[in-house]
Amino acid sequence: MKETQTPVFMNPLTDYSFKKLFSEKELLIAFLNDVTPWETIVDIKYQPSEQLGASKEDRRAIFDLYCITGNDEYYIIEMQVGKQMYFKDRALFYTAFPIRKQAPRKKNWNYQLKGVYLVAVLDFILFKDEADEDFVIEEAYLMRKRTKARFSDKLNYLFVELPKFNKTPAELKTNTDRWLYCFRNMGSLNTIPEEFKDSVFEHLFDLARLEILKPTEMEAYNKSVLEYSVLQDVADCARSEGREEGEAKGREKGKAEGRVEGKIEGRVEGKVEVAKRSLLKGYSIDEIAELTDLTPEQIKDIALTIQPTGRILN
Numbered sequence: 001m002k003e004t005q006t007p008v009f010m011n012p013l014t015d016y017s018f019k020k021l022f023s024e025k026e027l028l029i030a031f032l033n034d035v036t037p038w039e040t041i042v043d044i045k046y047q048p049s050e051q052l053g054a055s056k057e058d059r060r061a062i063f064d065l066y067c068i069t070g071n072d073e074y075y076i077i078e079m080q081v082g083k084q085m086y087f088k089d090r091a092l093f094y095t096a097f098p099i100r101k102q103a104p105r106k107k108n109w110n111y112q113l114k115g116v117y118l119v120a121v122l123d124f125i126l127f128k129d130e131a132d133e134d135f136v137i138e139e140a141y142l143m144r145k146r147t148k149a150r151f152s153d154k155l156n157y158l159f160v161e162l163p164k165f166n167k168t169p170a171e172l173k174t175n176t177d178r179w180l181y182c183f184r185n186m187g188s189l190n191t192i193p194e195e196f197k198d199s200v201f202e203h204l205f206d207l208a209r210l211e212i213l214k215p216t217e218m219e220a221y222n223k224s225v226l227e228y229s230v231l232q233d234v235a236d237c238a239r240s241e242g243r244e245e246g247e248a249k250g251r252e253k254g255k256a257e258g259r260v261e262g263k264i265e266g267r268v269e270g271k272v273e274v275a276k277r278s279l280l281k282g283y284s285i286d287e288i289a290e291l292t293d294l295t296p297e298q299i300k301d302i303a304l305t306i307q308p309t310g311r312i313l314n
Contacts, residue, residue: 009208011187013123013162015064016224018079020217021207022065030200032075034175036119036158037139043070051097061094073115074098082231083124091118091157099155117156121183125161136164136180169193175200226283230274230291275302 010017022028029041044067051061065077076094084090098116103109127138140157143150165180172178172195182196182204192205206212213221271292278288285299294302 005190007187007210008190009186009205010210010221011225011228012183012208013079013081013121013187014221014224014228015079016221017208018121019064021204022077024203024207027200027204027207028065028067028077030175031179032077032119035137035160035179036117038117038156039071041069041075044068044075051101061097063094071114073117076116076118078118078120079123080120081123081228087120087122087126091120091159094118095155095157113154115154115156117158119158119160121160121162123162125163126159127161133164136161137176169195226278227291230278230288272302275299276306279303279306 010021012018012021022031023046025044025046029044032041047066047068049063049066051063051066063076064079065075067075067077069075076098078091078094080087095116095118099113102113127135132138138159138161140159141150142152142155160180160183162180162183165184167177167181169181172181178196178201182201186205186208192202196202196205210218210221271294275288275292275294275298278291279299279302283291285296285303288294288299289296292299
């Protein structure tokens with residue numbers, strides 16, 4: 001039996017780790033300057049991550065990290081593990097908040113705006129065109145259709161598609177490469193690779209050491225790891241079981257509805273397995289419902305199948 005190695009560093013793709021590591025100003029500035037093509041950032045001021053609408057009825061937004069640079073430009077930094085169908089729309093929705101915020105109340109205003117930038121680190125592929133396969137980092141902005149010239153430099157988007165990045169340590173040439181390698185591999189490393197022996201990355205690895213976490217921090221991190229693994233399981237099950245079940249149903253029925261039903265059944269079966277694992281690890285029904293989209297009643301039924309005594313976790 002293969003012995004499981006004890007993790008040394010945090011997985012930076014978990015919600016807890018991402019926010020903890022990049023709440024360190026030095027690391028966030030270095031990351032943004034290395035990965036984005038925009039103007040060099042000298043200083044940043046962190047802002048409250050929760051953004052409210054104009055009224056109580058309006059939908060709010062909660063950013064992973066939100067800051068203003070020394071030039072008064074707005075940066076939203078997002079890390080997204082689970083695939084979201086309308087993530088491009090979500091990016092537009094998020095950048096609307098700092099745009100609207102710049103309008104002064106009860107004052108004359110000439111509509112001049114400061115730049116708004118969204119950086120999204122994605123653990124899924126957003127752009128699936130064949131021509132995009134070799135591009136890990138994708139920029140988007142407003143453009144004039146006829147001339148292909150920039151319409152405005154006030155809205156800027158950068159998407160990092162981590163699954164497209166597969167370089168080995170020997171292939172890392174730039175700091176951008178090193179950041180992306182850390183995102184994909186740091187949680188499984190036991191030592192700092194030679195390619196990362198400089199002040200910024202040594203600081204990153206030192207801050208990510210699990211041994212320095214306090215008990216309450218370790219508890220929060222472990223919960224974040226479980227959430228990450230649940231999201232991964234749901235995504236994997238939806239891709240594999242949904243596809244296999246859909247194809248099998250389609251062959252049996254020879255109808256389009258057979259393929260659709262099979263895919264749906266595959267996704268449900270995958271979520272059931274995730275719910276079972278989460279129940280055994282002590283997750284509450286509310287937490288599992290939020291992670292899997294199953295109803296509390298469905299989760300209670302699943303709990304009864306693995307807890308013959310009828311005791312259900314609340």
